[in-house]
Amino acid sequence: MIGDRLKSAVEGIVKRLVASYQYHAPYTAKIIAQAGDGTLEVLPDDPRLPSLTGIPLRTFVPGVDIKVKAGGTVLIQFENGDPSRPIATLFDGGSLESLSIKANTKIVIDAAEVDLVSSGGLPLARQGDMVASGGTTPAACMVTFIDPTPGPPAPVTTKIPFPAMIQFAPIPLTGTIVSGNPTRKA
């Protein structure tokens, strides 16, 4: 007759044999802090795991440096199911403090639209784009004509000197941006 004792014994054997498979599952953890070298101190939600320090953060692509906020969430995994190789991967959207991307040769962002702000952004200017200056409002000024030759004043009939008003019609000035940083293109 199979009783609890036998089942417990079999359970114990099976649990021991599959104990290492626990290292193949991902575990959620809260970010406690990020060290200067980018590694994390985390507190796993599962009580079977201890708090961890110096855990490397694996980003989605090489060259990406991510600063995360305390209180955010990461997934703790073990590379190849190895207890000596814990890493932090993924995290929720609210935990990103800063993101920097470094590449040896080039970074290409190619899309129909690229927005650097979520809303209220203005178009960027590039080499070859038009620049407008000179204003749109006509300028008004007073001009006084003075006879430059010395001697007695001219007869009254010449009516010199006399003030005059000259009104300028607006002539917009345009140009082109002629230079830019050759290593930064948009």
Add this chain to the structure above:
Amino acid sequence: MPRCGKWHADLTIDADSPPVEGKQTITIADSVQLRGTVLRSGSSGGRVTVRIIGGAGGLGRALKAKFYRGVTARIVLADIAREAGESLSPRIDPGLLGRMLPRWVRMAGTASEALLVTCEALGVGWRIESDGALWVGNETWSVMDAEHGVISSSPSDGTHEISMTTPALAPGVLFRNERVSAVEHVLESSKIRTRYWVER
């Protein structure tokens, strides 16, 4: 006596013997000593039967989760042994014990689970030896020569039954050109029959 795991001994003793409990040493023919701990004992039909398991019997203890940074394998194994009430064998390869672990995560669970995970990661086996110490490592399959008489053999099972003057045969050795995987000694009166299984 398995090559991987802990040995146990089932004894039948006189009913008027004092209660058998706690740590015990089994001495056989003044030459073989087995150190273990009583797991269960009880009387029946005027006799007392006792099961003794190798070592301190602590591998079933629950261990807390632990995180290590920059330690050797010795530290991880010694912690498991100490927290389980066991002792590490002095015969463990120092090279194995000195292996550096930049990080190590021990999950909460029993000592035997932690031991299995650690051994699997290190690529080694483990057993409780006759002196009760916890040995960890890879077999060297040293050759063992001992006086014996062959009672029976079953090549299809990979088992043999022999008679010996002392129960000296243990797993992990090369005996009669075969690797010994598990050994069972049966002692009745002054006779010792040994049955052993060989590796496939």
